[in-house]
Amino acid sequence: MVLSGRTEAFEPLVTPYRQALLALAYGLTRDREDAKEIAQEAFLRAFKYLGRYDTSRSFRNWLFKIAANAARDRARTKGREAAALAQAGRESPRSPDPESGRRAGEFRSDLDRCLSVLGPREREVFILRDIEELDIKETARALACSSISVRVNLSSARRKIRDAIRDKYPHLEEGQ
Amino acid sequence: MKCLKAKKAIPLLAGGDLSPRKERNVRAHLGICPSCRKELEEYRSALGRAKASAREEKPGDWSEPEWKSLMARITAEKGRKRTAVLGLRPRWVLASGLAAVIILAVTALFVKDTAFGPQVTSPVPGPDVVSVKMVSQETGLQVVWFFNKNFDWKGDKK
Numbered sequence: 007m008v009l010s011g012r013t014e015a016f017e018p019l020v021t022p023y024r025q026a027l028l029a030l031a032y033g034l035t036r037d038r039e040d041a042k043e044i045a046q047e048a049f050l051r052a053f054k055y056l057g058r059y060d061t062s063r064s065f066r067n068w069l070f071k072i073a074a075n076a077a078r079d080r081a082r083t084k085g086r087e088a089a090a091l092a093q094a095g096r097e098s099p100r101s102p103d104p105e106s107g108r109r110a111g112e113f114r115s116d117l118d119r120c121l122s123v124l125g126p127r128e129r130e131v132f133i134l135r136d137i138e139e140l141d142i143k144e145t146a147r148a149l150a151c152s153s154i155s156v157r158v159n160l161s162s163a164r165r166k167i168r169d170a171i172r173d174k175y176p177h178l179e180e181g182q
Numbered sequence: 183m184k185c186l187k188a189k190k191a192i193p194l195l196a197g198g199d200l201s202p203r204k205e206r207n208v209r210a211h212l213g214i215c216p217s218c219r220k221e222l223e224e225y226r227s228a229l230g231r232a233k234a235s236a237r238e239e240k241p242g243d244w245s246e247p248e249w250k251s252l253m254a255r256i257t258a259e260k261g262r263k264r265t266a267v268l269g270l271r272p273r274w275v276l277a278s279g280l281a282a283v284i285i286l287a288v289t290a291l292f293v294k295d296t297a298f299g300p301q302v303t304s305p306v307p308g309p310d311v312v313s314v315k316m317v318s319q320e321t322g323l324q325v326v327w328f329f330n331k332n333f334d335w336k337g338d339k340k
Contacts, residue, residue: 017253025243032241041241046252053256117235135197136229137236142199157194164193168228 016053023069024049026138030070033133034077036118044080048073067140071148074130081126123170128163131156136164183211188218196225 027048032041051072052059059068121129127149134145135156142160146153188211194200195208212219244252314327 014257016256024249028243029241032239033236038242042244042248046255049252050256117232117239120232120235132232135199136233157199160197160199161190161193164196164225164229167232168193168225171228171231172224 016056019065020049020052020069023066026066027069027073030073030133030138031077033137034074034130035080036121040080040084044073044076047076047080051076064144067144067148070134070138070140071150074134074148075150078126078130119174120167120170123166124163128159128166131159132163132167135160183207185211185215185218188212188215189221192218192222193225196222196229 024045028041028045031044031048032038035041035044048069052069055072059065121132124132130149131145134140134148135142140148142153142156145160146156149156188208191200191204191208195205200208212222310331312329312331312333314329316325316327317323
């Protein structure tokens with residue numbers, strides 16, 4: 007219906023996934039503002055490229071794939087911005103505010119702390135496979151990589167999470 | 183299977199991501215190795231905690247105005263897309279119009295100078311012969327002298 011020009015049909019199509027997509031974006035970025043930006047971008051892209059959607063596959067996973075791409079694009083942009091800021095900072099150095107750093111540390115969730123030990127690819131794989139519960143093939147498709155790559159990154163991510171919980175956050179292991 | 187190999191496979195086994203054949207081999211090893219069994223339990227516990235933490239987290243939802251505004255934006259995109267399909271984006275319209283006017287103006291000038299309109303020709307062919315006509319007032323006699331255009335009036339030419 008949407009493809010035939012009925013734009014109002016898009017909203018009921020994506021409404022069931024609006025929270026899931028936001029949760030995925032938040033899982034990938036750990037930032038609520040970024041997550042909203044990414045989810046918005048994902049819905050816009052989904053609408054734009056709806057004609058390319060393969061109806062034999064899961065619509066939810068297709069949306070997740072778009073969101074993962076949008077998150078990666080955003081991370082790249084932010085990386086460039088951070089590099090530019092660092093460059094500017096080198097020219098006019100400013101001491102970091104230790105108080106704000108301490109506060110930020112206090113408000114980090116348990117999952118935040120665990121995920122902070124993962125690299126970007128490991129995080130993507132871990133979130134999609136273990137938190138969003140896509141299977142290996144779907145994860146590979148969403149990240150446009152091979153199943154082998156997913157297994158390697160997943161194995162590494164789980165090992166790091168296990169080590170982090172055992173060594174740095176034992177209270178999590180005890181379930182407190 | 184030895185512990186070293188089993189330990190590599192345990193993270194995937196903890197999430198049920200091993201192939202059936204590999205899983206059988208690792209499970210056979212786990213049956214005789216308490217250390218690897220303990221490691222598997224640690225992985226399962228860590229995964230369980232991470233999943234529980236994710237469930238406890240509330241990343242929030244869209245407020246209704248936000249959601250409606252997003253959907254409105256998408257609809258607006260559709261409008262823009264349609265316009266683009268017809269090739270009527272404002273910038274392109276302006277550029278195409280300007281180009282058309284310039285082409286028309288140049289063509290008009292060219293056509294005016296060459297193809298159409300009255301042929302501009304010399305009204306009188308250059309005189310090859312000069313004539314002098316004399317008429318008598320009394321008798322009405324007319325005497326006409328014709329001179330070649332190269333006629334030497336002053337007698338300079340020899």
